[in-house]
Amino acid sequence: MLFPLFFAVVYLSHLTLLRLPYFWDEGGYYIPAAWDFFRTGSLIPQTTVTNAHPPLPSILLAGWWHLSGFVVSGTRTLVCIVSASALLGVYKLTRTLAGAAAAAVVAFLTAVYPIWYAQSTLAHADIFAAAFTLWGLAFYFDRDAANQSTAKNQILAAIMFSLSALSKETAIITPIALALWEAVLYLQNRKKRDTLRWMAALLSPIAPLAAWYAYHYHRTGFVFGNPEFLRYNATANLSAYRIALCLWHRFLHLTTHMNMFVPVVATVAVFLIPVTSATAPQNIRKSALKAIAVVLLANWMAFSVLGGALLTRYLLPMYPLVLLICVSTWRRHLRRWWLIAALSAAAFLSAIWINPPYAFAPEDNLTYRDMxxxxxxxxxxxxxxxxxATVLTAWPATSELSRPEIGYTHHPIKTIGISNFSAEQMQKAAADPGAYDTAFIFSTKWEPPPGAVNLGKRNESADTKFFDFHQDMHPAAAAALLHGEVVWQAHRKGEWVAVLRFPRIVDASLALPR
Incomplete structure (x- = not known):
């Protein structure tokens, strides 16, 4: 009965974003893959490179398009439905462990956390996987005082975790981590048959995911996508120093990024206050708290190895768990805990529009709208x-120009792609000036303006080596290097774009037809 309320709040709070064209990985992979399934019924993308992502988001999007039509606002509405469902899962999970008051606060803080807020209309697989993962966790933690659960909850959890794995392959990390935790509990107490049933339920999502990979291999000859995708997201990431650096970055993502430090620091401070009231609310039971810690630890470590880019949306279902721990701690140690909740909400709301003093991906808050x-x-x-024109540009603009269905252009425009707008890539483009007559360059990330505080400045050398960090060449410098002129440019809250034009001298001749 709460779902209509959750959906209305999510939908109305994103009303101005529902008609925006597709962004970044939406236009680069997820929408083309779903569009191919919608038109041809093929689970293997035909018009974009297949990377073995499971097909459930494409199936859900295509099914929804049959109802709404293939329009951007329809897609965004579906994602709002998924986000509202995920928030309802957060509410159920928190109510089970910490009560209704804490559940309302955790659900609200999750909804306004900038990363979650931004992803609530973007058709990335991560929001689908997060929704199913959080519902799987809600059923997993729904146990009685003796820590016993029903067979129904085990079946529902198995279904939800299976759907999450079929939405995003990395979602399998959470049920496997919990299965290993249940194995540890079984070794400690072999009389608990409930533990064995949970192990079976939590390991069952491996089967549908393996079936998908078998099908993908049968159709393409690759198990985990094309070799370049596998190298970028897994095999090239096994340097010990890179993993250590990723662990640090991921720790910051979970505890400080986009003002998450406000509730986390408050929790550390409040935890030092002794509980003196006999009527203080009970804390989360220790068994559940340990299981949550296992899930957070497993995802923290796994996403420090997997994934070429350190995108924060990979950790989307982990942020509600961090907030759950924070809120339950406030309630137990502080009578006026709602003041910290209000302060955290204000910090999150401000971070939706106010950028932090370091470089970050535009999709972490409303900077993506400016872009x-x-x-x-x-x-x-x-x-x-x-x-x-033949336009020199970089991804995702290559898709934006060449694919009208993404929403930026009415007809395909020919493009010549480069990796980014660093000086090195622009020099390569300058070596073949006849290949293009126009260039579309833009900022690929948000960075603090020159002279402002930049907390990430000292890490730039390591980020350049391991995470493809680069300095985008600005329009005037790019025009001078490529021997062209800036014919149009614009700026918006730190983001910028420019169109360059190159007057080429071309040898032409007329010949009579034979």
Whole structure:
């Protein structure tokens, strides 16, 4: 009965974002993959490179498009439904462990946390996987005072974790971690048959995921996607120093990023206050607290090895667990705990619009909207003035220009792709000036302006080596290097775009037809 309320709040709070064109990985993979399934019924993408991501998001998107039509607002509405469902799972999970008051606060703080808020309309697989994962956890932790659960909860948890693994392959980390934890409990007390049943339920999602990979191998000859995808996201990440660096970054993502430090620091401070009231609420039971710690630890470590990019949305279902621990600690140690909750909510709301003093991915808050609006304006300028142009640019603009279904252009525009707009890549482009006559360059990440505080400055050398960090060449410098001129540019809250034009001298001749 709470779902309509949750959906209304999510939908109305994102109302101005529902018609934005597709962004980043949406336009690069997830929407083209779902579009291929919608048109052809093929689970293997045909118009984009397959990378073996499980197909459930494509199936759900295509099914929804049959109801709403293939429109951006329809897609965003579906993602709002998924986000509201995930928040309802957060509410159920927290109510089971800490009561209704804590559940309402944790659900609200999750909803306004900038990363969650931004992902609540973006059709990435991570929001689908997060929703099913959180419901799987809600059924897993739904036990009685003796720590016993029903067979129904075990079946429901197995289904939810299976759906999460079929949404994003890395979601399998959570049920496997819990299965290993149940194995430890079984070794401690071999008389508990409930533990064996939970182990079976938690390991069952491996079967559908393995079936998907077998099907993918049968159709493509690759198990985990094309070799370049596998190298970038797994095999190239096994350096000990890189893993240590990732562990540090992921720790910061879980505890400080986008003002998460406000509830975390408050929790550390409040924990030092002794509990003196006999009527203080009970804390989360120790068995549940240990299981939550296992899940957080497993995801923290796994995502420090897997994934070429340190995207924070990979940790999407972990943020509610951090907030659950925080809120339950406040309630037990502090009578006016709601003041810290209000302070945390204010910090999260401000971070939706106010950027932190270090570089970050635009999709972590509403900076992604600024980027979309600028790209819309630049591509409209190219379409109106140079419809037959061959445009030098980098991903995701290559998809934005060449795929009208993404929402930026009415007809495909030919592109020449480079990796990024670093000086090295621009010099390579300058070596073949005849391949293009126009360039569309833009900021690929948000960075503090020159002269402002930049907490990530000292890490730039390591980030460049391991995480593809680079300095984007600005329009004037790029125009000078490529021997062109800036014909249009715009800025918006630290994001920028520019269109360059190159007057080429071309040898032409007329020949009579034979």
């Amino acid at each position: 979309i609006v600028l790209h819309q304006q630049a591509i409209h300028f190219i379409e109106q003035n140079y419809p037959q």
